[in-house]
Amino acid sequence: xxxxxxxxxxxxxxxxxxxxxxxxxxxxxxxxxxxxxxxxxxxxxxxxxxxxxxxxxxxxxxxxxxxxxxxxxxxxxxxxxxxxxxxxxxxxxxxxxxxxxxxxxxxxxxxxxxxxxxxxxxxxxxxxxxxxxxxxxxxxxxxxxxxxxxxxxxxxxxxxxxxxxxxxxxxxxxxxxxxxxxxxxxxxxxxxxxxxxxxxxxxxxxxxxxxxxxxxxxxxxxxxxxxxxxxxxxxxxxxxxxxxxxxxxxxxxxxxx
Numbered sequence: 078x079x080x081x082x083x084x085x086x087x088x089x090x091x092x093x094x095x096x097x098x099x100x101x102x103x104x105x106x107x108x109x110x111x112x113x114x115x116x117x118x119x120x121x122x123x124x125x126x127x128x129x130x131x132x133x134x135x136x137x138x139x140x141x142x143x144x145x146x147x148x149x150x151x152x153x154x155x156x157x158x159x160x161x162x163x164x165x166x167x168x169x170x171x172x173x174x175x176x177x178x179x180x181x182x183x184x185x186x187x188x189x190x191x192x193x194x195x196x197x198x199x200x201x202x203x204x205x206x207x208x209x210x211x212x213x214x215x216x217x218x219x220x221x222x223x224x225x226x227x228x229x230x231x232x233x234x235x236x237x238x239x240x241x242x243x244x245x246x247x248x249x250x251x252x253x254x255x256x257x258x259x260x261x262x263x264x265x266x267x268x269x270x271x272x273x274x275x276x277x278x279x280x281x282x283x284x285x286x287x288x289x290x291x292x293x294x295x296x297x298x299x300x301x302x303x304x305x306x307x308x309x310x311x312x313x314x315x316x317x318x319x320x321x322x323x324x325x326x327x328x329x330x331x332x333x334x
Contacts, residue, residue, distance in 0.1 A: 078173070080320075082106075082107060082319035082320070083106045083107070083159040083317060083319065083320055083322060083323070083327050083330060083331055084106065084107040084108060084109055084132060084293065084315050084319050084320065084321045084327075085098075085106050085107070085109070085321075085322060085323075085327040085328070086101055086108075086109045086297050086321055086322065086323055086324060087106050087109060087110045087112055087114070088114070088134070089110050089323075089324070090113060090324060092114055092117045092118050095110075095114075095118045095124070096118075098222050098324060099127060099148070099202075101328060102327070102328065102331065103331065104255055105196060105331060106327060106331060107128055107131070107132060108127070108129070108131055108132070109128045109132045109133075109134060109318065109321060110131065110132075110133060110134070110137070111133065111134055111136075111140075111197070112133050112135050112137070112157075112197035112198070112200040112201055112209075113135055113137060113197070113200060114156040114247050115200070115201065115292060116157035116158070116159055116162050116200045117156065117157050117158040117159070118200075120159055123205075128205060128206035128207045129206045129207060129239065130207070131207030131208070132207060132242075132264070132293075133142060133197075133201065133206045133207060133208070133209045133238075134206075134208070134210050134211075134212050134244065135192050135194055135197040135198060135209050135210070135211065135235075136190075136193040136197040136212060136215070137156075137197065137212070137288065138190075138193065138212045138214055138215055138310075139212075139214065141153055141193055141273075142252055146277070149259060151302060153196075153324070156176065157200055158214075162200055163200070165199060165200075165202050166195075166196050166197075166198075166199025166328060170275065178220075180304040181227070183301045185295060186219060187224060189228055189285030190218075190227065191227060191230055194211075194230070194231055195230075195234055196213070198234040198235060201238065203237055204238075205237065205238045205239065206238050206239050206320070207238065207299050208237055208239055208240040208241065208242060208263060209235045209238045209240075209242075210239060210240050210241065210242040210243060210244050210264060210265060210266055211231055211241075211242070211243045212244060213244045213245065213246060213268075215227075216243045216245050216251065217245055217246055217247050217250075217251075218284070219254070220245070220247055220250035220251055221247075221250070221255075223254075225254075225258050228229055228254070228255075228258060228260060229258070232260060235314075236247055238250065239263075240261060240263030240264060241263060241264075242263050242265055242290075242291075242293075243255070243264075243265055243266070243269070244266040244295070245265065245266070245267050246267070246268050248265075248267050248278050248279065249274040249275075249278055250280060251267075252265075252282050252307065253285070253288065256286050257302040259288060261286075261287065261289065262287075262290055263290065263291065264290065264291045264292070264293060265282075265287070265290055265291075265292050265293070266292075266293040266294075266297045266321065267279070267292070267294065267295060269295075269296075273323075276314065279292055279316055279317075280316050283316050291318040291319070292318050293318065293319050293320070293321050294317045294319070294321065295321045296320050296321060296326075297321055297322060297323050297324055297326075301325060301326040301329065303321075303322070303328065304322060304326050305326055305329045305330050
């Protein structure tokens with residue numbers, strides 16, 4: 078493997094393919110999946126050894142929103158494939174859920190966001206050996222609407238994991254908000270355009286306020302041919318700790334390193 082760590086995005090794969098997918102990746106890759114996928118995959122505990130290599134994105138916001146808006150809300154609790162785990166999540170979040178009942182009754186967005194976040198976190202085992210990361214849309218809405226309380230709630234819910242972070246498409250706003258709110262995420266995942274204007278921000282952040290934060294560059298939307306091609310070396314920078322790649326692109330890159 079090169080000096081850059083590779084993380085493979087498994088969110089688009091069926092859970093029944095995970096065993097083969099992680100085996101094919103070998104020992105030199107991390108993985109990204111959702112909380113319900115982890116629960117469904119690790120239903121008998123056989124995947125527990127992979128937990129330290131896992132980054133769990135919470136909540137599965139867009140999928141849950143799609144199911145809810147199309148009258149399939151009940152499918153959300155069926156996705157993990159484990160009623161006991163769903164019940165455990167509900168019981169472990171009684172305080173959070175009770176606090177959000179008035180807001181849920183009126184359709185308040187942030188009440189729903191906190192409830193879904195708590196639900197996903199409740200699916201994970203206590204003292205989860207992997208990391209959790211806040212989903213892009215919710216994180217960026219948090220910066221946009223200055224929702225410090227939601228970030229505080231998320232960090233508290235995620236405190237028992239090995240580490241927590243945020244995924245963002247607004248690097249400057251994310252770094253600014255975390256600094257103002259005195260949060261030091263273990264990981265910051267970010268997207269980058271062709272001109273990569275985020276480079277100076279990330280480099281400065283690593284030198285100053287966020288010296289212990291690990292930075293993941295999300296390249297899942299970049300063409301496989303570019304990420305794995307002869308110019309791939311030009312994408313590498315010393316201040317990115319890892320790349321997040323689609324499964325196919327990641328496997329191709331791992332084979333060539």
